[in-house]
Amino acid sequence: MSSFDETFDFVIAGSGGGSMCAALVLRAAGKSVVILEKTDLIGGTTARSGGVMWIPNNPFMKKAGVPDSLEQATAYLDHVVGDHNDTPGATRARRQAYLVEGPRMLDFLIGRGLKFSRVSNWPDYYDEAPGGSVPGRTVVADLFDANELGEAKKLLRPNFLTLPVSLEDALKLPHVKKSWAAKRALVKMGLRIVGAKLRGRNYVTAGAALQGRMMQAALKAGVELRVNAPVKELIAEDGAVTGVVIEQEGKPRRVGARLGVLVNAGGFALNQQMRDTYMPGSSIGHTSVAEGDTGEMIQEMMRHGAAIAQMDSAIGSQLSLPPGADQWPIKPGAQGVTAAPHAILVDQSGVRYLNEGGSYTEYCNRMIERNREVPAIPSWAIFDNRVMGGYMIAGTMPGSKKPDAWTEQGYLHTADTIEALAASIKVDPATLAATVERFNDFVAKNDDEDFHRGKRAYDRWLGDPFRKPNETLGDISTGPFHAIPIVPGDVGTLGGVVTDDKARVLREDGTPIRGLYATGVSAASVMGRTSPGSGVNIGPAFVWGYVAANHAVQAA
Incomplete structure (x- = not known):
């Protein structure tokens, strides 16, 4: 022994x-x-x-x-x-x-x-499959006052979300311009911040709350x-x-x-x-x-x-990395961009090749598989100006001014036409224009015949809950038009x-x-x-x- x-x-x-x-x-x-x-x-x-x-x-x-x-x-x-x-x-x-x-x-x-x-609502990623759950099977920890740990508080690893807001309310905040529920969540968060300061509390959320x-x-x-x-x-x-x-x-x-x-x-x-x-x-x-x-x-x-x-x-996580993001501990995700209405993903030939919603692991796996046939790492998120004004992009709030470095360093491409945007990202203009036209036809019929985006509850959950008839399908027609690169990342093996x-x-x-x-x-x-x-x-x-x-x- x-x-x-x-x-x-x-x-x-x-x-x-x-x-x-x-x-x-x-x-x-x-x-x-x-x-x-x-x-x-x-x-x-x-x-x-x-x-x-x-x-x-x-x-x-x-x-x-x-x-x-x-x-x-x-x-x-x-x-x-x-x-x-x-x-x-x-x-x-x-x-x-x-x-x-x-x-x-x-x-x-x-x-x-x-x-x-x-x-209360986080669908399984394949909710249409036998046994799938549309309300979802997620469990999270309640908000936690890290001060209850005493001296040990300094040992708790920080969370990516520093706001004292429940995960459910955090998911509402990007829609604050459209939703009374999001506005109430924002007010509740503000009151909690003031109350915590007055009572000497330090609320943490998400994984920090769980591990705390x-x-x-x-x-x-x-x-x-x-x-x-x-x-x-x-x-x-x-x-x-x-x-x-x-x-x-x-x-x-x-x-x-x-x-x-x-x-x-x-x-x-x-x-x-x-x-x-x-x-x-x-x-x-x-x-x-x-x-x-x-x-x-x-x-x-x-x-x-x-x-x-x-x-x-690996557990996939599609990313879009603006200048300086290589130094971020949590890399900015991109699923919310390409699953938003008025957006698609294309490879470097300008062809759409996947459902932009759905499981992030499947999404990243398909990017890697596609890259073996056609250059697809990075791929390009193609979207119109309604996405720029209405949804979060690379960690920035909807409608906010984007850093000049994004354009200067070739991360964000903007043009008045799809053809000009294609030229900017070195994609064949006719191919990209045809891809966008085909997608717009699907939107008009509310039926993505190629990849069935929007058929699953989870696809629609990823989109805009205030857009009907389909939360994730919207045409790409309002200029200027934009493109940012997307790469397959992960949150663990x-x-x-x-x-x-x-x-x-x-x-x-x-x-x-x-x-x-x-x-x-x-x-x-x-x-x-x-x-x-x-x-x-x-x-x-x-x-x-x-x-x-x-x-x-x-x-x-």
């Missing part, structure tokens, strides 16, 4: 979604647990994200009278994810375990005082949280993982784990060498993950015999080590490595290479953390 500098019942590498959920299960069973975070902040990419969990058949759906069931959700995942030999992270057994354990995980957290709710609440619960439960404590090695004895080697204050320290080690240390989105190996042509400059997402824990698990899968896939329905890490022969568990994007996704709905990274991270901890307790 190795000698350790200290020993816990359970050791968790990484502090992203699911780490503190697992820790709470261990503490509820009276076990000691430490979370080891290699950066100087707690929360991982989860904290800086939207903080959405996709949990079918959740209690908030029941409370709101939204129909769902295990059978309905199973039919949906069977259709959207399916059974494939090259996606062992998404086996039928794992999908079923996810659907069964997800509501149990939420019940467990709610029972410990965690406060959640659902976004989880962090608070973990600290109250006696979980030890350490920052600047990267795991350098897994320690294995007789085929079982029994601890880790960490670096603390520049020195190695051996930490034992009586019941096991859970790896929840992110994927490899910021490791260009791994990207070149598994996702050639992709770039670390096109991701919005936290800085700790560098892949070394996947490599370390591989060193101990772990199988890997789905390494060529979908590949990692292969795990079973107990979250145990598996070898190539399918046998589990005793004492080693994985969750989050350290593991191959239970969603395969797809995104069935919003929150299919964070939801599984929490669920598999919950499952792993329960298995470790029961196995003991």
Whole structure:
């Protein structure tokens, strides 16, 4: 038996979604647990994200009278994810375990005082598929006063959204010129800002609210949280993982784990060498993950015999990067631009080739596939002046003056005619004019015959709720006309080590490595290479953390 500098019942590498959920299960069973975070902040990419969990058949759906069931959700995942030999992270057994354990995980957290709710309208990405939900299956944390963390507040990773507004209200704000609901959300936010200042509160939202609440619960439960404590090695004895080697204050320290080690240390989105190996042509400059997402824990698990899968896939996020955006921690998304009425996406030949709505992962995958046939990275968002005046573009508010650098540095192209715009972006004018004319004909018939944009509730949800008869279809006819480049980005990888329905890490022969568990994007996704709905990274991270901890307790 190795000698350790200290020993816990359970050791968790990484502090992203699911780490503190697992820790709470261990503490509820009276076990000691430490979370080891290699950066100087707690929360991982989860904290800086939207903080959405996709949990079918959740209690908030029941409370709101939204129909769902295990059978309905199973039919949906069977259709959207399916059974494939090259996606062992998404086996039928794992999908079923996810659907069964997800509501149990939420019940467990709610029972410990965690406060959640659902976004009332956020459709599944393939809502037309068998079992799809139009109201949606999203769960989010309520706003959280970070001051309740006391001194630990400084350790909570900031969120991309710094306003004290719920995610549901935040989704309304871009429509503030058109919607009384958005105006009320804006007023409510203003009152909350004033009230928070008067009462000494510091409200955080989205992923920071989720991880802030989880962090608070973990600290109250006696979980030890350490920052600047990267795991350098897994320690294995007789085929079982029994601890880790960490670096603390520049020195190695051996930490034992009586019941096991859970790896929840992110994927490899910021490791260009791994990207070149598994996702050639992709770039670390096109991701919005936290800085700790560098892949070394996947490599370390591989060193101990772990199988890997789905390494060529990521959770897509189409981006449009104005000058200076390479320095932004959260890259500006572009789905809201091309899914808006009066906008389309074309490749570098001027041809439209996808549904500009729909799943962002499918959107980015189609860009990458198209680029193998016709140059399509970047592609061009083509839109008329109503988009410029009515919708957000690259993080700027509707109708706002765009920075001069956008035009000066060739990011934003503007012209009085489609043909002149085509010349500006070096696309054949006749081809682009024909593409726009064909799309305009579809709009007139309210039927996108090529790609069926607007048939799904999710397509229409992405568009303008105040435009009828179709929220996402509008002709491109009002000049001046504009173009901006679009590239396929991501918010995390979908590949990692292969795990079973107990979250145990598996070898190539399918046998589990005793004492080693994985969750989050350290593991191959239970969603395969797809995104069935919003929150299919964070939801599984929490669920598999919950499952792993329960298995470790029961196995003991």
